[in-house]
Structures are given as C-alpha cells and as structure tokens.
Amino acid sequence: DTGVSQDPRHKITKRGQNVTFRCDPISEHNRLYWYRQTLGQGPEFLTYFQNEAQLEKSRLLSDRFSAERPKGSFSTLEIQRTEQGDSAMYLCASSLELAGASNEQFFGPGTRLTVL
Amino acid sequence: LAKTTQPISMDSYEGQEVNITCSHNNIATNDYITWYQQFPSQGPRFIIQGYKTKVTNEVASLFIPADRKSSTLSLPRVSLSDTAVYYCLVDVTGGYNKLIFGAGTRLAVHP
Numbered sequence: 001d002t003g004v005s006q007d008p009r010h011k012i013t014k015r016g017q018n019v020t021f022r023c024d025p026i027s028e029h030n031r032l033y034w035y036r037q038t039l040g041q042g043p044e045f046l047t048y049f050q051n052e053a054q055l056e057k058s059r060l061l062s063d064r065f066s067a068e069r070p071k072g073s074f075s076t077l078e079i080q081r082t083e084q085g086d087s088a089m090y091l092c093a094s095s096l097e098l099a100g101a102s103n104e105q106f107f108g109p110g111t112r113l114t115v116l
Numbered sequence: 117l118a119k120t121t122q123p124i125s126m127d128s129y130e131g132q133e134v135n136i137t138c139s140h141n142n143i144a145t146n147d148y149i150t151w152y153q154q155f156p157s158q159g160p161r162f163i164i165q166g167y168k169t170k171v172t173n174e175v176a177s178l179f180i181p182a183d184r185k186s187s188t189l190s191l192p193r194v195s196l197s198d199t200a201v202y203y204c205l206v207d208v209t210g211g212y213n214k215l216i217f218g219a220g221t222r223l224a225v226h227p
Contacts, residue, residue, distance in 0.1 A: 004159075024221065033214065033215075035215075040219070041219060042201075042203055042217025042218055042219055042220050043160065043215070043217050044217070045214035045215065045216065047214065048214060055213075056213065057216065058214075091159050091160075092118055092159075093159065093215075103165075104162040104165075105162065105215060106162075107158075107160050108159055109157070109158055109159060109161025110157070110158070112157075
C-alpha cells in the first residue's frame, strides 16, 4: 500500500502521560500536514512541513504539542502531559508541492486518542 | 479565508442524483473551490476542485456560476457507499497550504 500510514491507529492513555504518533507520507511527497478532528466537526489544521522545515503552526498547537519531520520523510507528533480535551482523531496528510502538480492532500486513516 | 455555508445534512435514495450546494459569498478572485469526502473512521478524500464554470471527473461534477458565490457538487446515481460527510473548502492556494474545513454536509443514502 503506497498511501499515507499512521501508527498507532488507536491510543488510550491516562491524563498527564506523554504520547507520540507517527505518520509516514506518500514517499515522493514533500509536504506533510497534521490535523485534529473531534466528533461531529471537520478536521482542524495543526501544522505542516515542507521537507523538514515546519512552515506553519496553528494557535491550536499549544506548548504541549510538538511535531518533527527530521529527515523530510516520516513525521512525529508528540503531546506532553495529555489532557482529556486532547481526545480526538489526529490526521496526517501529504501532498506534492510542485509546479503543475495536483495540490490534492492525501490523508491517512488517523490515530484516535482517548485520554482517560 | 472565505467562509463557506453548506447544509448540515441531506437524505437521498439509491440511484438518485444528489446536489450539495455550498455558499461562499466572500470568495476572493484567486480562490479555488475544493470538495472532500469523509467516511466514518477514515481521513478525508479529495473529490474535485474547480475555479469557474463546470468541472467533471469520474466521481462527480462541480458547477460554479459566473459570480462564484456558490458552488454545487453533483453526485450522479448515488449508492449506499456514498453515505459520508462532504466538505466544501475555499482558499487561494487550492490546497497547497492548510485546509480549512467547516462542519460539512452529512449525506445519508437509503435503500
């Protein structure tokens, strides 16, 4: 399967614990995005990378959140000291930013986080 | 970024054509209109994108009137598997940067 993959698919943690999610984009894609989605709402943008550079961060991304894409390939999203309000689906997407190419974003299946 | 307004929900039956209209009164000259589809427990999936007039692909058609203040996603002959949430997005980059999703339209297709 050459689509976007995310790991784990589900994560249950206790309040105060740290969690880390991984996203593997489509291999030739140079842009990678993170979104968060709560029940009944559309996805909300968190941050995005072009190669290894983090180009934009949403105000939703508090100091407890950090994202990396160290080699311009896979990315990790870490949440420190989780709170119950962090419970959501965390979605990763990738795209190819190239003149003339489609700007479609391809989404992964998401990681569902439950904070108890 | 232009704000979009679309119906919260719609119902249809198998085999019917479904039209979902999105209002974007404040659309800017350089904005593109993009539609995404999302099934439960999956990430959104790109359906179609347009700038003006009509765009058609193997999945849907997108109709955009001359004033571009609205757009209509048309799904021909829907099946049960078209039950999903449909999002209308408007932005100048056409998706190169962040996507701004609203609450979308929940389409339920009945037998």
